Amino acid sequence: MGGISVDEQEPNACSVGELLSDMAADQSTDFDMFDASYNADPGPVWKEMRETCPFSRTEERGGFWVTTTYEDAQALVRRVPELSNRQVSVVELPEDTDLTADYHTRAFPPITMDPPENIPLRRMILPFFTPKAVENYRPYTESLCNELIDGFIDKGVCDAAVDYAQQITPRVISHILGVDPNQADEFVGWVRGVIELGFDNPEMRAENNKKLVIFFTEQLALRRENPSDDFISLLAQQSVDDVPLADKTIVKMCVLTLMAGIDTTWSSIGSSMLHFATHPEDRRRLATEPELLSTAIEEMLRLHAPVSVGRVAMEDVDHNDATIKRGERLVINFPAANRDPAVFENPDEAVIDRERNRHIAFGIGIHRCAGSNLARMEMEVALKTWFDRIPEFELSDPDGVTWAAGQVRGARNVPVRF
Numbered sequence: 452m453g454g455i456s457v458d459e460q461e462p463n464a465c466s467v468g469e470l471l472s473d474m475a476a477d478q479s480t481d482f483d484m485f486d487a488s489y490n491a492d493p494g495p496v497w498k499e500m501r502e503t504c505p506f507s508r509t510e511e512r513g514g515f516w517v518t519t520t521y522e523d524a525q526a527l528v529r530r531v532p533e534l535s536n537r538q539v540s541v542v543e544l545p546e547d548t549d550l551t552a553d554y555h556t557r558a559f560p561p562i563t564m565d566p567p568e569n570i571p572l573r574r575m576i577l578p579f580f581t582p583k584a585v586e587n588y589r590p591y592t593e594s595l596c597n598e599l600i601d602g603f604i605d606k607g608v609c610d611a612a613v614d615y616a617q618q619i620t621p622r623v624i625s626h627i628l629g630v631d632p633n634q635a636d637e638f639v640g641w642v643r644g645v646i647e648l649g650f651d652n653p654e655m656r657a658e659n660n661k662k663l664v665i666f667f668t669e670q671l672a673l674r675r676e677n678p679s680d681d682f683i684s685l686l687a688q689q690s691v692d693d694v695p696l697a698d699k700t701i702v703k704m705c706v707l708t709l710m711a712g713i714d715t716t717w718s719s720i721g722s723s724m725l726h727f728a729t730h731p732e733d734r735r736r737l738a739t740e741p742e743l744l745s746t747a748i749e750e751m752l753r754l755h756a757p758v759s760v761g762r763v764a765m766e767d768v769d770h771n772d773a774t775i776k777r778g779e780r781l782v783i784n785f786p787a788a789n790r791d792p793a794v795f796e797n798p799d800e801a802v803i804d805r806e807r808n809r810h811i812a813f814g815i816g817i818h819r820c821a822g823s824n825l826a827r828m829e830m831e832v833a834l835k836t837w838f839d840r841i842p843e844f845e846l847s848d849p850d851g852v853t854w855a856a857g858q859v860r861g862a863r864n865v866p867v868r869f
């Protein structure tokens with residue numbers, strides 16, 4: 452495995468190569484966020500990096516810079532448009548890929564666009580996810596969570612990630628988009644084929660991407676014939692400067708919303724379930740003091756923030772003692788920023804009644820998560836419904852716990868008994 456190393460061309464670039472090699476000996480891992488064993492417990496790696504080399508470069512995945520502090524994440528997200536969103540994923544690309552080429556911006560609008568282009572498209576999405584709009588989806592989410600629990604409560608065991616968390620978010624986002632929630636398993640397969648299992652497999656990624664595009668192209672055609680008030684129908688009526696949105700753009704916006712709405716939030720629900728299954732004091736406190744639910748959710752979002760996002764330098768960008776060269780990539784590590792001791796006391800511990808919690812799990816600035824109100828509502832309903840019906844539960848098989856590798860971190864298997 453590669454890891455963070457000294458770049459001999461960059462005398463000013465900070466290096467943690469030796470440090471992480473030592474850690475690798477201990478942990479059988481190195482800095483690679485695509486390594487599931489790193490993702491199970493990244494806190495110690497971030498701590499050493501932050502103390503030794505807070506802004507560093509790894510040669511993994513074709514090479515990228517990575518932040519670990521809160522301050523760096525805040526500062527670099529604001530370096531727009533010189534640090535561009537056109538390639539937000541850190542997949543390994545063919546060597547001759549020009550990351551500064553324009554076609555990347557059209558991949559998943561608006562997240563892959565820079566201002567001012569992204570602004571009108573972002574404005575079209577936001578009304579579906581205001582606190583008020585999200586309340587319309589609460590009754591559906593509540594009955595869904597209850598139905599899921601009905602399916603396993605008598606067995607006394609389940610996988611709280613697979614049978615619960617992962618069933619909720621694809622159905623809720625399908626309901627919002629206006630597509631059949633019964634097709635959720637299919638969507639999940641396609642989405643994982645693009646952003647999780649397909650990460651190291653360009654053919655799988657392309658094939659699943661194509662399936663998503665074909666599906667939403669068909670859905671769009673149906674809405675053009677029979678418009679309703681769902682997400683797809685309303686996008687179909689939008690224009691920018693009096694030019695109607697191209698079908699391709701609408702389809703890609705639907706794909707983004709589906710992808711962004713699935714594994715992010717199920718990761719947060721899964722990691723929360725793992726936390727409460729393994730921390731009896733917190734579990735009993737939440738069961739007896741339900742008023743702690745909202746601070747507990749914010750703490751889970753902080754401690755187990757799922758999402759890190761990429762940027763590409765459109766020109767040489769100086770930061771601290773380093774230069775991010777034109778065409779080089781960068782990962783804004785929001786999860787590590789949330790464990791920065793300069794901002795959070797006892798950052799690696801869960802404090803479910805933490806009062807001051809200015810976490811940045813949803814990002815900051817012009818691309819800040821469009822679905823944060825929805826994610827919070829889903830987490831709230833998922834945890835509340837579970838705790839109302841199953842207040843006492845524990846991990847049944849610690850060896851059965853798994854974590855997702857990649858830019859979305861979260862517990863993927865959480866076997867519990869109750």
Ligand code: HEM
Pocket residue numbers: 536539561562563569573576580707708711712713715716719756757758759760785812813814815817818819820821822823825826
């Ligand atoms: C716990 C759950 C979630 C987390 C931690 C999360 C995190 C993030 C982050 C960090 C970004 C910023 C990306 C950047 O800076 O480039 C983002 C953007 C976005 N998220 Fe989320 N997200 C979550 C759930 C959702 C949900 C449920 C939706 C459903 C609609 C969603 C839709 C989006 C969209 C559309 C963007 C792009 C916004 C833009 O570029 O203007 N997210 N999310």
